[in-house]
Amino acid sequence: MFILDAGKFSWKEILLGSEEWTFLPEVIIRSLIMFAVILFSLSILGKRGVRQLSVFELVVIIGLGSAAGDPMFYKDVGLIPALIVFTIVIGLYIFVTHLVGRSKKVARIVEGKPICLIREGRFAINNFSKENLGQDEFFAELRLKGVSHLGQVEQAIIETNGDISVFFYEDEDVRYGLPVMPDSLDHKAKQIKNKGYYSCSFCGNTESIDVGTHHCGKCQKDDWVASSNRRRIT
Numbered sequence: 001m002f003i004l005d006a007g008k009f010s011w012k013e014i015l016l017g018s019e020e021w022t023f024l025p026e027v028i029i030r031s032l033i034m035f036a037v038i039l040f041s042l043s044i045l046g047k048r049g050v051r052q053l054s055v056f057e058l059v060v061i062i063g064l065g066s067a068a069g070d071p072m073f074y075k076d077v078g079l080i081p082a083l084i085v086f087t088i089v090i091g092l093y094i095f096v097t098h099l100v101g102r103s104k105k106v107a108r109i110v111e112g113k114p115i116c117l118i119r120e121g122r123f124a125i126n127n128f129s130k131e132n133l134g135q136d137e138f139f140a141e142l143r144l145k146g147v148s149h150l151g152q153v154e155q156a157i158i159e160t161n162g163d164i165s166v167f168f169y170e171d172e173d174v175r176y177g178l179p180v181m182p183d184s185l186d187h188k189a190k191q192i193k194n195k196g197y198y199s200c201s202f203c204g205n206t207e208s209i210d211v212g213t214h215h216c217g218k219c220q221k222d223d224w225v226a227s228s229n230r231r232r233i234t
Contacts, residue, residue: 027073034068037083041090056096056110063089111160118156121169121177122204125219133158139180142166149228150204151177168232176227178204188223197227 041064067085070077100107107113115127117138145166147153152174155167169175178184178199188201192211199206200216201223207214215222 023075026075030079031072033079034072034082037086038064038068041086060089060093114157114159114165116155116157117164118150118153118204120155121150121153121175121206122218123150123202125203135185138164139184142180146232147180148230148232149177149179149181150199151175151206151227151229152232153177171231174229174231176206176229178206178225179228185225188225190222190224192224197229198224199227201225 064086067082067089071079071082096106096110100110116124117128117133118124141164142153142156145164147166147168152168153166154169157165157167159165176197176199178201185201191213192198192209195208195210197206197208200219200221202221203216203219205216205218206227207217209224213222214224
């Protein structure tokens with residue numbers, strides 16, 4: 001049973017830790033200074049520093065945040081060391097960004113490269129397995145782009161900043177494809193009871209198949225979902 005020791009209970013330690021009340025005005029001054037430094041630093045980084053971030057940009061922002069946080073409320077952390085860290089991080093960012101602009105090889109190392117996840121209405125399985133992206137999460141991203149099934153998609157590419165670009169078939173070229181609506185994969189079947197178009201739930205390959213048990217012609221899996229050929233509503 002937990003027993004509160006009134007002799008050791010101290011609101012001062014809870015609220016201030018080991019510091020005194022007189023340190024609070026200094027916290028305000030430190031926070032104002034570091035806020036101004038962060039604002040100035042992000043203005044130097046430009047729009048790339050505040051839009052959806054690549055891995056490289058995320059490392060830079062985390063580095064700046066770590067350097068700014070401690071001096072705001074730790075009395076034994078001075079402002080000058082934090083400013084030196086800011087200067088180094090920003091200098092490295094400018095230097096690496098310069099290299100990225102001059103070398104495609106450096107750009108691929110630092111920021112990665114766009115990867116095709118859907119090609120001609122099917123998953124690019126080899127590429128998809130390289131990305132830490134769950135199927136439900138990916139389907140949600142497609143729905144946000146107005147996709148209801150893969151037959152509408154000619155290509156879908158994950159960009160270096162994590163966003164997904166989708167290129168659609170014209171309405172007259174829309175084919176049967178794997179549905180991506182919520183719970184669309186809850187009705188997978190190994191035994192086909194009615195002839196028609198079905199999509200492999202693993203790779204998205206779509207075939208016209210007869211009644212019975214069938215293996216996917218692309219990945220050899222045998223779980224099927226009824227396909228859709230619905231056109232996009234824009």
